[in-house]
Amino acid sequence: MRINLLPPEYRPKPLVELRRVFLLTGAIVVLLASLAFFGWNYLTSNNLAERIAVLEGQIAVYDPAMAELEGLEAFIAKVRQWEKEVEEIGGLYPPHQEVFWSLAAALPQEAWLTEVEIIPGEKLTVRGNSLNFRAMGRLLENINGVAFFQSSFLKEVREVTQDEVTSYQFEIEIEAGGDLN
Secondary structure, eight states: OOOOOSSSGGGGOOOOHHHHHHHHHHHHHHHHHHHHHHHHHHHHHHHHHHHHHHHHHHHHHHHHHHHHHHHHHHHHHHHHHHHHHHHHHHHOOHHHHHHHHHHHOOOOTEEEEEEEOOOEETEEEEEEEEHHHHHHHHHHHHHHHHHTTTEEEEEEEEEEETTTEEEEEEEEEEESSSSSO
């Protein structure tokens, strides 16, 4: 057995102490992990900086197109507003175009109209000329066949002879199915 009479501070220490080895190993692992973490963050931030630069370049390219698109959207909104105003103005006038298209579709070739009078209360009076009675009959039949008109009747017929040509002046009263006010 060996007895060491030296005070503890002067006693020789072992060269390798287990606690120091773990502490040194832990410090090295923490140092390497932090270096790896900072290296990864550095590379990631450089990659993100490159992406940001590319996106800024693309934004610079698309900015004029976006400004033009915004101008077009404003113009489209203005056109839609104009269309709405035109529809409002059109709503102030009676829908006579449908009456005229229906009359034009019903008119045979041998007859022509000289006057169309729209009487408030869903009636209209049509005056015209024809070369023969059959054309007036076809006109009445065609008018009665149009869905927009409810009924029609021949009010007056006059025979007119001018330069040896005989024609017939007629007046037809038509009751329409739509609103003529």
